[in-house]
Amino acid sequence: MVKIHDVRKSYNGVEVLKGVDLNVDRGEVTCLIGPSGSGKSTLLRCINHLEKHDSGELRVDNELVGYEMRNGRLYELTDKRVCENRSRIGMVFQRFNLFQHLTVLENVTVGQRKVLGKNRDDATFKARELLARVGLKDKESSYPSQLSGGQQQRVAIARALAMDPKLMLFDEPTSALDPELVGEVLEVMKDLARSGMTMIVVTHEMGFAREVANSVYFLDGGVIEEYGDPRVILITPSSERLKNFLSKVL
């Protein structure tokens, strides 16, 4: 589903990703862990082309992200094509980023209507179904500012799911939440994983990684230090750095 080979990215001469390889199969849940500044979020943002990678190969569903190969040359995709591709990749942010001027229902329908071109009734029907799934059926006419962080994040997940994504990206979805609200968001994510959604999750929730992830990648200083089955590498890490990192977060 996602194939990443030797991807590099620098900001103002500072290399944040120094040749990253990563593979995610359809239906798999992959967690990216690592200290802050290790490049986890940048990698995630490269996958839906919110950031342009400088070099390397990045494919989603066997198609290059942001480029097209024709006659042995790479052509940059037009904005329209990039947007089309992006609409099928859901993204959930650390700070929720719900549209503040729209109600919960409008947040979940706006993408369906304006990007996918669905009519109001179909979009509303789907939105209600998804809001019920994340347990917020009765909040559809609230504004984001009237909801708790956990509720906002669940709406954000519903908003992303409304686009029928083939892949979901989560950028530290529980880091901005009060501790007692983390559970409700993780519960929704676990449910999503069980339903067979392909997910890449940047997280500090080691419990979630161990329980749900098929594989865990540990990033440090812009490279993958170690990866593998969470039940193996989180319990008996082989690299010194991962051992060190785990001793701090667990």
Place this chain on the structure above:
Amino acid sequence: MTANGDATVKVVPVRHYGRWVGVAVVGLFLAMVVHSLFFKVASARIVCHVISGVKVCQHAMVYRYQWNIVGQYFFTSEILHGLLRTIFLTVVAMVIGIVLGVTIAVMRMSPNRVLSSIAWTYTWFFRGTPVLVQLLFWSFIGAVYPHLTLGVPFTHVTFVHFNVNTSLTLMEACAIGLGLNEGAYMSEIARAGLISVDEGQIEAATSLGMTRRQTLRLVTIPQAMRVIIPPTGNEVISMLKTTSLVSVVGVIDLLGAATNIYSENFEIVPLLIVASLWYLLVTTVLSTGQFYLERRFARGALRTPPPTPIQRLRTDLAGVASKFRTRRGIEVSA
């Protein structure tokens, strides 16, 4: 409950003696203003009456501000026509200004250097020269460009052609001139609004697959409106009065009409009052409109929207009424 079973203990509020003195001083000045505005005073004119065979002469009592003359001219057609011209100029200039302002603000924020430099230069030029100069220039536009032709320079390709002197009225030229000037100021207001929207909102819209244009229209501009509206209201009200400059080039607006009348009858102050009262009236209507517009665009930003003036009046009155109804005091538990 206190020991003797009394549920409440009397509370003595803090007495603000300084404030009372302040109120008395302000009240005195207010009384003087009201007196000078609305009570008749003796004028230099002497009127004589014959009362039971005796001729009595005294100074005539008149209103200092001659309210009778104000009333006499308030609804004359000359004034009302001037008012309509003022409103027309304000509306057209502001529409041009707002559309242009948003366009220039978006251009200014474009990653393309050419677009952003053009936007910057526009703002620099139109803010940097006096609006009166610009207005004079636009009123003489027919002398500079007798025929306006849109086409490709140095070739014979033309798209549009029209005669400026015959098809552009002086008033339209003024409206365009004021609008172009306003565009420069509005662009900075619009830009402030656009950069006030959280980057995360734009990222979220982008990740849903919205194009730049959709993001701007559906996410950024609606949220920027909250920041844009108050200064824009300011600009509209300021424009209402800036339009009085057009009398310099010979368009008879509200103030121009008042000037025309008093140059004939020399009732200068009453006619200035007529014009001012109309300006105040329109400003009041505009401010009210602004309040409701702000409320509309505050949706989602505040947990509870601010009360309308009518709602506020109702709660204020209810508060005053309850003060009289209930005894002051708080419950104290022993």
